[in-house]
Amino acid sequence: MCITLFNYQENLLPAMRYSFLSVFTQALRGHTGWKPAWRKAEPAPSYDVVIIGGGGGGLATAYYLAKNHPEVGRIAVVEKGWLGGGNIGRNTTIIRSNYLLPGNEPFYEFSMKLWEGLERELNYNAMVSQRGIYNLYHSDAQRDAFARRGNAMLLHGADAQLLDKAQLRREVPYLNYDNARFPVQGALVQRRAGTARHDAVAWGYARGADLRGVDLIENCEVTRIFQENGKVTGVETTRGTIRAGKVAMAVAGSSSLLAAKAGLRLPIESHALQAFVTEGLKPLIDTVITFGAGHFYISQSDKGGLVFGGDIDGYNSYAQRGNLPVVEDVCEGGMALMPMLGRTRLLRSWGGIMDMSMDGSPIIDKTPVDNLFINAGWCYGGFKATPASGFCFAHLVARGEPHPVAAAYRLGRFAEGRLIDEKGVGAQPNLH
């Protein structure tokens, strides 16, 4: 949490700042004086940059564009539903930078550093909690692979520590260490990793962008993308035509549908990912744990619910729900790892649509249409990337060249064979 008393940033009026003093004053007034955190903007006839998508990616892009590149001019975010209503509002909230490949790790570590300063940056409580993440290993081969990954992380300035079984048992005593089939041998731990309040991330970026003059336009679905001579000139929306100098797409989950309006085919398939939360419990799991023998990850929210998930359903889907076999598979993984979970009751499960790319890594690049930019393919790992995704996409849109830490996320890498395939499974999006 960030409590700032006197450190007023430029552009932020003192009355709009959240601080201990403002909370205290409001408490005395019965909390009747709070103002909306952002304006409800009406679409103007034209903007210099139109960002399509008011989720984590689009809002972060708008914020960093307005803050770091004010020379681009007037900016709007158009969102077909409400701000933060997509995958930023329904994920398992994990933030981490524990990747192996050189195309990925510098980007995610940059994102981790942005998370560490996010609340001060935005003057907004995003509940960033560096409670650590334990990736469990269950065999000698997996230990060696994790040691290699940990070394790659250290080489890129991230933190990593390999724990053996005795060390892990001291820190996380409640795992099933007697599992004969998948014995827990230890873990790769990143102590700076953790969780953040997903909605607050969207709201914090929305407020920050709004304060810098960005128009946030809700209930505004893009129905056409206009081009002239291979160059984008604007968009047709359900709230009228908006001319634009540049158009930036950040609509993970619907990227192929939107890109088709510009005549593009993407290296992306849409798949459903389910997530789960139990009823609220007393403090039980004070970190993030991933099961290395199946696909299962779990943490506990500040409200007390155990938040967990596993694999995508495995077949193409635009239905925002999954099927029971994956529910069973995820719960089996949880039970193998922590038999105590059998005593908890599941409160909710839900599904969201993921942009599954062909190598499991995202795309932040120009498109074959001039002045049309794309930020897509986040698979089911986009939340942790939100700050760097916005920062690097803003850099690309403003300057026309990729940010150094996102330079590998090119749209053309598939034809060139420069894949960034952490799992090494090839062009099988349902297996990433």
Added chain:
Amino acid sequence: MRIFCPHCGERGLEEFTYAQDAERARPTDGGATPTKEWEGYVYLRDNLKGPRREYWYHGGGCHAWLVVERDVSTHEILSVTVP
């Protein structure tokens, strides 16, 4: 989602494995722009809403490959045939 296997009858999803889109056509040798054609075949997808034909494998039953026509927006199974 339940799939009606022409050999085994209606079975639960857990018996089946999804493979891929059944409409993708492998490029023929000697195309004019082989890199573009192969990129299109291996990596690019239409990925639109609505019905599509897919290969599914009935590994938990008759071990047959099936062509399932399914609406990806609703998960409704429209037809199942043996290719």
